[in-house]
Amino acid sequence: MRLKEKHEITEVAEALSHFEGFLRRRGFKVTRTRLLIAERALSMPGHFSAIELWGALRDRGTSVATVYRTLDLLAEAGLVRRCTLAGTSGAIYESCLGRRRPHGHLVCRNCGRAIEFKSQGLETELQRIAEAQSFCLEEAVIQGIGLCSRCRKALS
Amino acid sequence: MRLKEKHEITEVAEALSHFEGFLRRRGFKVTRTRLLIAERALSMPGHFSAIELWGALRDRGTSVATVYRTLDLLAEAGLVRRCTLAGTSGAIYESCLGRRRPHGHLVCRNCGRAIEFKSQGLETELQRIAEAQSFCLEEAVIQGIGLCSRCRKALS
DNA sequence: GTGAGTGCAAATGCTTTGCATGATG
DNA sequence: CATCATGCAAAGCATTTGCACTCAC
Numbered sequence: 001m002r003l004k005e006k007h008e009i010t011e012v013a014e015a016l017s018h019f020e021g022f023l024r025r026r027g028f029k030v031t032r033t034r035l036l037i038a039e040r041a042l043s044m045p046g047h048f049s050a051i052e053l054w055g056a057l058r059d060r061g062t063s064v065a066t067v068y069r070t071l072d073l074l075a076e077a078g079l080v081r082r083c084t085l086a087g088t089s090g091a092i093y094e095s096c097l098g099r100r101r102p103h104g105h106l107v108c109r110n111c112g113r114a115i116e117f118k119s120q121g122l123e124t125e126l127q128r129i130a131e132a133q134s135f136c137l138e139e140a141v142i143q144g145i146g147l148c149s150r151c152r153k154a155l156s
Numbered sequence: 157m158r159l160k161e162k163h164e165i166t167e168v169a170e171a172l173s174h175f176e177g178f179l180r181r182r183g184f185k186v187t188r189t190r191l192l193i194a195e196r197a198l199s200m201p202g203h204f205s206a207i208e209l210w211g212a213l214r215d216r217g218t219s220v221a222t223v224y225r226t227l228d229l230l231a232e233a234g235l236v237r238r239c240t241l242a243g244t245s246g247a248i249y250e251s252c253l254g255r256r257r258p259h260g261h262l263v264c265r266n267c268g269r270a271i272e273f274k275s276q277g278l279e280t281e282l283q284r285i286a287e288a289q290s291f292c293l294e295e296a297v298i299q300g301i302g303l304c305s306r307c308r309k310a311l312s
Numbered sequence: 313g314t315g316a317g318t319g320c321a322a323a324t325g326c327t328t329t330g331c332a333t334g335a336t337g
Numbered sequence: 338c339a340t341c342a343t344g345c346a347a348a349g350c351a352t353t354t355g356c357a358c359t360c361a362c
Contacts, residue, residue, distance in 0.1 A: 028317090030361080034317085049351090065352090066319070069317085084240055086239070086240050086297040090351055106289065122298075126260075135305060136302045136308050137301075140299070141297065141298070142298055144295070144297075145297065149289065184342090185341060187342060207325090220344095221327090221328075245352085246327085247327090313362105314361105319357100319358085323355090326350090327350085328348080329349090331346095333342105335341090
């Protein structure tokens with residue numbers, strides 16, 4: 001546990017300096033607000049919405065607008081991914097730290113949680129299908145909607 | 157062509173009476189407006205948004221609210237499917253008539269068109285993954301995002 | 313100091329809801 | 338003729354934008 005935490009802290013720190021480098025390279029300014037938002041975003045457990053991240057920053061007087069703007073930058077820097085879970089309105093984000101790519105999501109329509117799974121095989125097959133149509137595949141979205149084991153029991 | 161058209165018209169007519177039966181069975185009223193919206197929705201080519209369908213009904217003084225309400229009913233009756241294409245905001249609908257299930261979508265991020273493909277194999281595999289997590293899979297969303305062959309050429 | 317970044321509030325786009333009126337069973 | 342369905346306008350929600358002010362460079 002102790003080690004895990006330490007490891008995570010290091011990862012976030014590394015990612016933050018990567019982000020700083022990204023900002024400088026692109027001529028963006030390295031501001032306190034951007035680093036703060038980045039740090040909280042990268043420390044969020046699992047998936048989160050822009051609004052949830054904003055909630056975690058309420059105490060610092062940050063505005064939603066800036067949260068959205070910074071999430072865009074983080075996505076461009078490759079530190080965060082924006083995804084749309086089917087059946088929901090609004091985007092959710094996930095930190096790219098310590099996440100195996102590629103992966104898909106099993107989304108529970110009851111509790112809303114998303115379970116990740118490896119999707120290498122599925123993506124390879126999708127790639128094959130795309131090629132057959134000369135479609136240039138850039139990203140794959142593979143999701144299952146239904147009930148997670150917990151809700152399945154709870155509802156029966 | 158002649159035959160195809162005739163065939164489609166019959167299909168729509170069949171679907172409409174299915175819808176009427178659905179309404180009666182559920183104690184909903186069979187109104188002129190509902191049948192009109194249903195008829196246009198089932199005749200829409202390819203995918204369409206609620207707003208597009210509304211546009212196709214402008215001349216009849218229908219309100220958006222009713223379009224949305226009726227689309228919900230059509231979805232419940234199994235005549236239309238609501239889906240969210242990744243990378244886009246807002247839902248799109250597709251008539252279930254003459255559509256092979258299951259299928260996935262290749263969504264062009266340039267022109268926005270969605271190309272359908274058979275996804276039987278992919279869904280079976282997803283089902284296997286879900287079972288391994290005791291997740292009860294109800295629906296699969298399999299999408300590829302990228303450039304269709306036309307836009308690929310146009311942009312190069 | 314100057315231009316980019318920020319917070320705020322207002323605008324947007326899609327979707328839903330409340331309510332008075334009108335049509336259906 | 339009692340309800341349920343409809344149109345309208347207003348509300349809701351996530352996201353974006355315009356603008357004056359502030360900060361990093």
